[in-house]
Amino acid sequence: MNGIEVFDMNPSFIAIGRLELLQSFESRPNQxxxxxxDMPVLMCPVAASDANCFAMKQGQVNFGFGTIRLRQGLVQSIRVQVNNVQIYWLTDMTDPEVWAAMDKWRHAKQALVQFNVRGEPGESGHSLFLKPGVPQGAYRNEQFRNGAAPSAHHIWDGMATLAQTGILEQQAESDIEGVALRRVFVNLLLTERFKPCVDFDEIVEKPARVKPVFRQGIVY
Incomplete structure (x- = not known):
């Protein structure tokens, strides 16, 4: 995927992240x-206008997980921070595909993240890779791992609404001590569980920066 992949949601756009196995890549990055x-690669679309946020030759990196409580159910947040830029992936807390990926990362003590940067009009895109260290031991949100799975459509709609509100961008806190956040990006993580929730005819490539729509009433 060389472009920014988004889901059209009247009228804002929501960035869609994915998990892909390393063996599916035609060529492997040095990272x-x-x-x-069979290492799952965590993928994130990036608009060309935001490419400067992902210049990662040097800097501090943090990788972690969190829990967000919505009316529709519990949401798992996967969070990467590179210097003063933070990236969220949101998914169902009980999604076995996500937990399997987390187990692989934890066993390897590292994850592999791919940022797919769309090129400017007339230019090809490119990818940036990051291999952050992964927290070891038991995770606090692991207590919810085997809970009753909510309706895929309901939790997807809840996450989509949360992504559109801009609340995460407003309330995000830095995971790196002494580093204030400059930008926050939010993705929905499209796993097999959620594919029936998405009309793939409505997934398009857009070179524009996402502008969130602010709403009220989200419950954490």
Missing amino acids: AIGLPD
Whole structure:
């Protein structure tokens, strides 16, 4: 995927992240050295206008997980911070595909993240890779791992609404001590569980920066 992949939601756009196995890549990045073929790669679309936020040759990196409580159910947040830029992926807390990926990352003590940067009009895009360290031991949100799964459509709609409100961008706190956040990006993580929730005819490539719509009434 070389473009920014988004879901059209009348009228804002929501960025869609994915999990892809490393073995599906035609060529491996240098950051993948030492990782197994079945390592899940966490993917994030980036608009060309935001490419400068992902210049990661040097800097501090944090990788972690969190819990967000919505009316529709519990949401798992996967969070990466690179210097003063923070990226969220939102998914159902009980999604076995996500927990399997987390188990792989925890076992390897590292994750692999791909930022797909769309090119300017007439230019090809490119990818940036990051291999952050992964927290070890038990995770606090693991207590919810085997809970009753909510309706996929209901939790997807709740996450989509949350992504559109801009609340996460407003309330996000830095995971790196002494580093104030400059930008926050929010994705929905499209796993097999959620594919029936998405009209793939409505997924398009847009080179524009996402502008959130602010709403009230989200319950954490």
